[in-house]
Amino acid sequence: MPLRCVRGLSSSSGPRVCIVGGGPAGFYTAQQLLKVGNTAVDIYERLPVPFGLVRFGVAPDHPEVKNVINTFTQTGQHERCSFHGNVNVGKDVTIDELRQAYHAVVLSYGAEGNRSMGIPGEGLPGVFSAKDFVGWYNGLPSNKELHPDLSFETAVILGQGNVALDVARILLAPVEMLKETDITQNALEALAGSKVRRVLIVGRRGPLQIACTIKELREMVNLPNTRADMLPADFEGIAEALKDLPRPRKRLTELMMKAVKEGGDDKAEKCWGFRFFRSPVEVLAGADGKRATGIRLALNKLEGSGESARAEVTGQLEDVDCGLIISSIGYKSIPIDPAVPFDPRRAIVPNEMGRVQDTAGLYCSGWVKRGPTGVIATTMNDSFDTARVLIQDMEAGKLDLSVNKPGAQAITALLQTRGVRAVLFSQWEKINAAEEKRGKSLGKAREKLLDVDEMLKIAWS
Secondary structure, three states: OOOEOOOOOOHHHOOEEEEEOOOHHHHHHHHHHOOEOOOEEEEEOOOOOOOHHHHHOOOOOOHHHHHHHHHHHHHHOOOOEEEEEOOOEOOOEOHHHHHHHOOEEEEOOOOOEEOOOOOOOOOOOOEEEHHHHHHHHOOOHHHOOOOOOOOOOEEEEEOOOHHHHHHHHHHHOOHHHHOOOOOOHHHHHHHHOOOOOEEEEEOOOOHHHOOOOHHHHHHHHOOOOEEEOOOHHHHOOHHHHHHHOOHHHHHHHHHHHHHHHHOOOOOOOEEEEEEOOEEEEEEEEOOOOOOEEEEEEEEEEEEOOHHHOEEEEEEEEEEEEOOEEEEOOOEEOOOOOOOOOOEOOOOEOOEEOOEEOOOOOEEEOOHHHHOOOOOHHHHHHHHHHHHHHHHHHHHOOOOOOOOOOOOHHHHHHHHHHOOOOOEOHHHHHHHHHHHHHHHHHOOOOOOOOOOHHHHHHHHOO
């Protein structure tokens, strides 16, 4: 796409666009917008550090997935892009204030809420959301005090997507496999002393509806000193259905069936397995009622077939003893500001192709636009689409670019009066250097800072 200037503006005072959220959706949206020769982009992020779920969601043993940080860094260093970390939009500054300072505002703040299981006992100690558990081992400051108790033999994970398999793998992987990654040192030490030997990954539907991808399944199958423990009954009739499946689903199912058949090394000290056709009904407490010691599952049967099959309860129940329960049933976007329309049922900002409903000049990209699904490449395409729509609107005269907007200059001054100081990209690079230095002394890629105050101290030194 050639560089071009938007008509009606001199290059010195081009369109000013603000992006709320410094994760993949925010950076990909910025990357596309910067291709228009005179557009200035400011990214506001609640934490002092950028990159969102690439930093805090991607598994520590998947460093290749984090390579997109190199691209995001080029965007953050672009002369027409500014990063403003440590700014909590909706609290420190309102969306209306941002809209007054910019020609357009893009909401890319992701999904920081958890979907609730809605069952008795889910608030008991020993029950965690996958989002928080992942945040704990990936160094999200708000999860640093999680301290999961890993002294029980069995863990149950509810949900069968890639995040569920990431969690299962981290719980069962030999510590040697993790010690050179960017997993936090406190998580590494906790896992080194873990007594977890068995992880069950529970889903309400069957093997043909499982949500994970083949890469994550293959990693589970290949885990050292670990065998697969499946229920052959869960796979009845699956072999006959294979020939009609699309290729990716067929390969995934074949790998699962191979794991069922082979079972793995009987001498392995640890095991994992899928449990299909089961839904959580209640978290069971111990005799003292103080913590989770098991989970009650309803047994299901499928109505219909393929991707659209529905799980229907049979009336049968099954109790599983376990001391750690992790709910991996999805992330959820939450409203950011009363001025922004929000669909509570779908937990997204209602939009058409990224244009926020009934609000000119307001756009959205990523999970807050479409819901928390897909991989980083899905978010890339989605964010590029929103950026293209915004560029089209600028070129079609749908945004009033004749008014010179002050952008970050006005917002920085406003934040100053409220005692809020931003962390710029060059200051994040100081945090980055400090983390890499700490990591080097421990023989790993980086050791993430877990304390926001410590981050700020280094950033502003």
